Amino acid sequence: MDGAAVEARPGEMLIAACERSGTYIPRFCYHSRMSPVGMCRMCLVEVDTGRGFGLQPSCMVPVSEGMKVSTDSEASKKAQDGVLEFLLINHPLDCPVCDKGGECPLQDQTMAYGPGETRFVEEKRHFPKPIAISETVFLDRERCILCDRCTRFADEVAGDALIHFMGRGNHTEVNTFTDEPFASYFSGNTVQICPVGALTAAPYRFKARPWDLTETLSTAWVDSLGSRVAVQASRNRVLRVLGADADAVNWGWLSDKERFGFEALNSAERLSAPMLRDAVDGDNREFRQAGWGEALEAVAGALRATSPERVAVLGGARLTNEAQYMWAKLAKGVVGTDNVDAQLGDGLDPHLVLGLPRATIEDACRPGGTVLLVGPDPKEELPTLYLRLRHAIVNDGVKLVEVTPHATGLSHLAEHSLRPSPGTTARLVAELVDAATGSGPSGDDSEIEAAARSLREAGEGVVVVLGRMSLAEPADVGDAAARELSRLPSARFLPALRRGNLMGALEAGLAPGLVPGRMQLEDVGDGASLAESWPRLPDSLGLDATSVLRAAARGDIDVLVLLGSDPLNDFVDRDLAYRGLRGAACVVAVDLFVNDSASLAAGVVLAAAGPTECDGTFTNVEGRVSIMSRKVTPPGTARADWMIAADLCERLEPGSTSGLDSPQAIRAELAQISQAHAPITEDALTQNPMEGVLLAGTGATGEAGGWRRSGRPTMGRSPVGRTEPATGPAGREDPLEELPEDGFLLITTRTMYDDGMMLRHCPSSRGLAPAATARINPADTDRIDIDVSTAVRVVSDFGHIEATLATDSGVPAGSLRVDWLAPGAPANALIAAATDVTVVSVEAR
Amino acid sequence: MTLSPANEALAAEIIGWFPRPRSALIPLLHLAQAQDGYLTDEAMRRVGELVGATPAEVKGTAGFYEMFRFEPVGTYLVNVCTNISCLLWGGEELLEHACESLDVEVGGTTDDGMFTVEEAECVAACTEAPCLQVNYRYRGRVSPADFDRLIEDLRAGRTSIAGHGVLAQVRQSIPADRLAGVVPPEQAREAPVWLARNEAGASG
Numbered sequence A: 001m002d003g004a005a006v007e008a009r010p011g012e013m014l015i016a017a018c019e020r021s022g023t024y025i026p027r028f029c030y031h032s033r034m035s036p037v038g039m040c041r042m043c044l045v046e047v048d049t050g051r052g053f054g055l056q057p058s059c060m061v062p063v064s065e066g067m068k069v070s071t072d073s074e075a076s077k078k079a080q081d082g083v084l085e086f087l088l089i090n091h092p093l094d095c096p097v098c099d100k101g102g103e104c105p106l107q108d109q110t111m112a113y114g115p116g117e118t119r120f121v122e123e124k125r126h127f128p129k130p131i132a133i134s135e136t137v138f139l140d141r142e143r144c145i146l147c148d149r150c151t152r153f154a155d156e157v158a159g160d161a162l163i164h165f166m167g168r169g170n171h172t173e174v175n176t177f178t179d180e181p182f183a184s185y186f187s188g189n190t191v192q193i194c195p196v197g198a199l200t201a202a203p204y205r206f207k208a209r210p211w212d213l214t215e216t217l218s219t220a221w222v223d224s225l226g227s228r229v230a231v232q233a234s235r236n237r238v239l240r241v242l243g244a245d246a247d248a249v250n251w252g253w254l255s256d257k258e259r260f261g262f263e264a265l266n267s268a269e270r271l272s273a274p275m276l277r278d279a280v281d282g283d284n285r286e287f288r289q290a291g292w293g294e295a296l297e298a299v300a301g302a303l304r305a306t307s308p309e310r311v312a313v314l315g316g317a318r319l320t321n322e323a324q325y326m327w328a329k330l331a332k333g334v335v336g337t338d339n340v341d342a343q344l345g346d347g348l349d350p351h352l353v354l355g356l357p358r359a360t361i362e363d364a365c366r367p368g369g370t371v372l373l374v375g376p377d378p379k380e381e382l383p384t385l386y387l388r389l390r391h392a393i394v395n396d397g398v399k400l401v402e403v404t405p406h407a408t409g410l411s412h413l414a415e416h417s418l419r420p421s422p423g424t425t426a427r428l429v430a431e432l433v434d435a436a437t438g439s440g441p442s443g444d445d446s447e448i449e450a451a452a453r454s455l456r457e458a459g460e461g462v463v464v465v466l467g468r469m470s471l472a473e474p475a476d477v478g479d480a481a482a483r484e485l486s487r488l489p490s491a492r493f494l495p496a497l498r499r500g501n502l503m504g505a506l507e508a509g510l511a512p513g514l515v516p517g518r519m520q521l522e523d524v525g526d527g528a529s530l531a532e533s534w535p536r537l538p539d540s541l542g543l544d545a546t547s548v549l550r551a552a553a554r555g556d557i558d559v560l561v562l563l564g565s566d567p568l569n570d571f572v573d574r575d576l577a578y579r580g581l582r583g584a585a586c587v588v589a590v591d592l593f594v595n596d597s598a599s600l601a602a603g604v605v606l607a608a609a610g611p612t613e614c615d616g617t618f619t620n621v622e623g624r625v626s627i628m629s630r631k632v633t634p635p636g637t638a639r640a641d642w643m644i645a646a647d648l649c650e651r652l653e654p655g656s657t658s659g660l661d662s663p664q665a666i667r668a669e670l671a672q673i674s675q676a677h678a679p680i681t682e683d684a685l686t687q688n689p690m691e692g693v694l695l696a697g698t699g700a701t702g703e704a705g706g707w708r709r710s711g712r713p714t715m716g717r718s719p720v721g722r723t724e725p726a727t728g729p730a731g732r733e734d735p736l737e738e739l740p741e742d743g744f745l746l747i748t749t750r751t752m753y754d755d756g757m758m759l760r761h762c763p764s765s766r767g768l769a770p771a772a773t774a775r776i777n778p779a780d781t782d783r784i785d786i787d788v789s790t791a792v793r794v795v796s797d798f799g800h801i802e803a804t805l806a807t808d809s810g811v812p813a814g815s816l817r818v819d820w821l822a823p824g825a826p827a828n829a830l831i832a833a834a835t836d837v838t839v840v841s842v843e844a845r
Numbered sequence B: 001m002t003l004s005p006a007n008e009a010l011a012a013e014i015i016g017w018f019p020r021p022r023s024a025l026i027p028l029l030h031l032a033q034a035q036d037g038y039l040t041d042e043a044m045r046r047v048g049e050l051v052g053a054t055p056a057e058v059k060g061t062a063g064f065y066e067m068f069r070f071e072p073v074g075t076y077l078v079n080v081c082t083n084i085s086c087l088l089w090g091g092e093e094l095l096e097h098a099c100e101s102l103d104v105e106v107g108g109t110t111d112d113g114m115f116t117v118e119e120a121e122c123v124a125a126c127t128e129a130p131c132l133q134v135n136y137r138y139r140g141r142v143s144p145a146d147f148d149r150l151i152e153d154l155r156a157g158r159t160s161i162a163g164h165g166v167l168a169q170v171r172q173s174i175p176a177d178r179l180a181g182v183v184p185p186e187q188a189r190e191a192p193v194w195l196a197r198n199e200a201g202a203s204g
């Protein structure tokens, strides 16, 4: 290259090899995460492979032994100059009013490689500027240089080919089909990769100039995948979030929820100070603003006035690892209650999540591997994982076998899709594993056998993406399934947890029976370092979310802390959540907004800082710990969650947090008391800020630990009111056989956009939550006398919701599917906690 | 309009000719255009469903080809060539005359929906300049007077020219033993029957 010898990898494209060795070749269409197309010709360089030098697009030419390349010869420079002049022929040069100005590859490369003057005096082509191609994304076709990045992304990466080149020659333009918007969960990525200002997204349009932005590397917080992001702000306001390219995680891509979710943090309705009210109904039920001293003393007073087992904490997935640890310390180590649960009856057994052998995203996507998905639709719940899996399946020969309650975004790519109807999941998984391990009947032609054959062929190292399936099935279906699945030889698990930093919460001990570092409460010995930093430990094993709410409904909980949780909308049983919230004597909400639960029942609301407003770390589903950075200050006097916990600790037990005055100090204490957290040192975090620190996958409850040993965690002391498992689902009759004539088995899973609190406060995503729809299999339409597309009421023994009837062949016959939290139609109104199956009927409205 | 029942059946047959459904996209678009005179949104959606492409992909592909129309055109689509040879032989004047006599702009359609006049690039009949096409059927060395006569004949029904959408003859009749193989290449386990037969013939 330019006279020097350069080593390259076999098959590597010339443009990439040159870049690695320090020579940047200008480009527009080439993108290292997508296939090369050679659209723009900007990367022309002179190449000699033995027949003399000639111009070649370096993004399309793989390197070869002895190839000679001249990147800066007269011919190369003239070619690049010419291409730029050509690209600018129809470009409007409206840089002064263009959002891309200042960070525009077209602008930059024209300055560096292009002509200073144009010779084009004719009329440029004109289009109406800009057109909305989706709710959020705008397209200015005059600026477009037809590089095919956005269209390639839509087709190749997202699998949503909803934008396409239309027309030919100088009439070519990017557009959507008539009335069919670019409604992709990933549309924002096209804005990020467009090399000109042709694509812009509503949240950032005309908000700032790039040179006014400052940026920090952080971690996305809306789901548990922990995509790496760059948070950009100007004048103490976050204005944009971009995907950072972490090879191990998100490859630079983000879902629109991760990208635009920051809008909620800028909402005028954010809590900016603590609030108190004396009554939740009757007189004095309006919140009034209070000082921190008064509010915290109110909470401390309530905690002092009661006994530990009458205190409970629900939630915590929003918090950083450090804040989670402080809240675990406050609840378990200072107050002394074990009634702590970061999940709301909608997740997996924490012992299971911590104990199963772990897989990384990379393991799941290893070329030629096999992934068994037993859980929810990754496209809806972990959209960036969906992108990685989709890439692995389409490009790297990864095989997918899915056991899901209904068709998913990956079903059309799956080798086998098994759809157990509600109540039969665990049995089906057991049969599948029997067949795959040769311990059951085999040789027949059933779908299970075909799927089992794929698993057998995969041999060792199947990666199981394991999550909670339908939320209308009890949580222990997941436990039972996992127990069966761990019989697969060397299977490893990637837990498909739903909410934010849930893995961090479990690692920090925000679950009944656990303390930080995957340790069982009962195993903590007197000499353990935990005993030194924690004033006390709970005397008895605590309650999970379901039991907490039951106890609260009975009047047995005096202080209920909602740590960023909204049981009314997120707990699986709306009625129980309601009764629990009303039954608890004092409800304390620690949150960014007054959510529905707090508005119903909270007496104290503590204003917390958001994810871009405090420093800390995040643990994703793989156990990867990465930095979250403070970019802006919280509104008003809102405080970081760890500070709130630390203050309460001090009020209850002076000296219990001495020295814990920063996230770093908290990390240090955590690393000291927890083996599992020991690798998280400041050095390790700064050494690889992009990929973070991957925690080892097994701990005290790990492979040799509690879960594996006994099937279920064995608790020495008698569990107080622990939710008893429902009758072993594996042993049940098929509920389909007992189904009343007009009855359906309810399936409910989450969608990416719903009526959750954060999304309600995102102007650009608010309208995207799909309207409530009751989906049944087309074969079932005869069973009811109601036309498709009519308004119906879905009724269970426990409640009803209103929806529109639709058919969907992805729903198994006999089942009815509704989304978890459609606006105005919360599915948890239909469900009672711990029932095996929920039978619903449909009535015309 | 979406595809008629007869065309649905034909579409299914056409898809069967190809190893992959997507390969049938262009023939199906011809079918849809033959049915409606242009590509309606409904028809493009349906074709997309049939071959497994999004409507945007269908429209994007169709849009590459000038002869696919997205708006209704007249019964007779008149393309007047104004490229170099025709230009030298009066193509411009012919186009002007066509527009004037039919009272339309270039690209416009007469009020009765009979004629649409368009300007065409070289249609590779330079020896017959100036030339035009009516529904892609050639007329060479056309004078303004010839043009008027042609229009009169068409109006009066003395001359008939097939509809513009039916240009592509997508109907085929291929005996099974002459099919080129309709198995996707990666799944093909044996040589197509015709190849086997030819080889058998050669050796026999």
Ligand code: SF4
Pocket (backbone or CB within 6 Å): A143, A144, A145, A146, A147, A148, A149, A150, A151, A174, A190, A193, A194, A195, A196, A198, A199
């Ligand atoms: S809109 Fe942007 S990304 Fe898409 S083709 Fe045009 S220049 Fe490329």
Ligand code: FES
Pocket (backbone or CB within 6 Å): A026, A027, A028, A029, A030, A037, A038, A039, A040, A041, A042, A043, A044, A057, A058, A059, A060
């Ligand atoms: S970057 Fe090589 S052709 Fe566009």
Ligand code: FES
Pocket (backbone or CB within 6 Å): B081, B082, B083, B084, B085, B086, B087, B121, B122, B123, B124, B125, B126, B129, B131
């Ligand atoms: S120039 Fe008119 S046909 Fe060639």
